[in-house]
Amino acid sequence: AGTARRSLRYAVLQLLMVADPQRASGLAQSEIEAADSMTAEIGALSALIQIAGPAREAALDGFLARHSTDPLLVDKWLMLNAQCAGGDPAARIVRLTAHPAFDWRTPNRVYALISAFAAGNIAGFNAADGEGYRVVADAVITLDGINPQVAARVATGFRSFRIFESRRRQAAQDALDRILAQPALSPDCFEIASRIARA
Numbered sequence: 001a002g003t004a005r006r007s008l009r010y011a012v013l014q015l016l017m018v019a020d021p022q023r024a025s026g027l028a029q030s031e032i033e034a035a036d037s038m039t040a041e042i043g044a045l046s047a048l049i050q051i052a053g054p055a056r057e058a059a060l061d062g063f064l065a066r067h068s069t070d071p072l073l074v075d076k077w078l079m080l081n082a083q084c085a086g087g088d089p090a091a092r093i094v095r096l097t098a099h100p101a102f103d104w105r106t107p108n109r110v111y112a113l114i115s116a117f118a119a120g121n122i123a124g125f126n127a128a129d130g131e132g133y134r135v136v137a138d139a140v141i142t143l144d145g146i147n148p149q150v151a152a153r154v155a156t157g158f159r160s161f162r163i164f165e166s167r168r169r170q171a172a173q174d175a176l177d178r179i180l181a182q183p184a185l186s187p188d189c190f191e192i193a194s195r196i197a198r199a
Contacts, residue, residue: 010043017050025055032059038073045080052086064101074101075112082116089124090131093117097139104142107150114139118157125157126164130171133158137175140189141182148186155179155192162199173197 013031016024024047031044041063048059060081067073081096096102096113103109118125118136125132136157143151161172176197180190 006039006043010047013044013047014050017047021051025051025053029055029059032062042076042080046083049080049084050086052084056084068101071108075108078102078109078112079116079120082113083120085121085123088131089117089121090127090135093135104146107147110139110143110150110154114154115157118154126161126168126172128167128171130168130174133161133172133175137179140179140193144182144186144189145184148188151186152188152192155189155196158193158196161196 013024013028016027028044028048032041032048035041035044045059045063048056060077063080064074064077067077078096078101081092084092093113097104101109102113114136117132121132125136136154140151140155143154158172158176161169164172176193179185179193180197185193
């Protein structure tokens with residue numbers, strides 16, 4: 001019952017963030033400041049990331065400052081950043097790949113940032129300008145030279161591109177074709193990318 005109440009509380013806060021951003025932002029910030037558990041802190045922050053602005057950035061910075069020594073919570077911080085709505089989500093991902101907390105050679109860091117962006121930020125990854133696809137394709141190409149299995153797993157983020165309209169489908173297809181055109185592409189990555197591209 002307690003778990004259900006908490007889930008409902010933060011689901012309502014996320015809905016309120018859309019209906020009344022100013023009020024909900026204040027509630028989320030108060031919840032974060034008074035949080036007596038990680039569930040409360042992450043629940044409120046998950047709502048706050050839906051609205052771009054200084055409050056969101058300050059809350060994310062504060063979360064990292066409080067939990068920078070805990071690898072699992074640093075992963076969570078990257079995932080929350082990956083799921084931020086509004087602004088320029090693709091540019092945020094690019095910036096974070098240069099952050100000291102991110103490491104291309106650590107699979108969990110990659111999944112927390114790149115895979116969470118592809119799977120959990122539908123509007124950002126599938127942006128009409130194709131930037132989300134470009135950023136993930138760049139990540140796959142980078143990763144393929146480091147850890148082909150991780151690269152192949154990240155490439156699965158493109159699986160649902162055919163459900164979108166022609167402009168987005170073409171942008172995703174172009175990104176997949178660019179991956180497949182890499183001269184030293186690993187068999188792992190080739191298998192996944194080619195299967196998705198030709199489905």
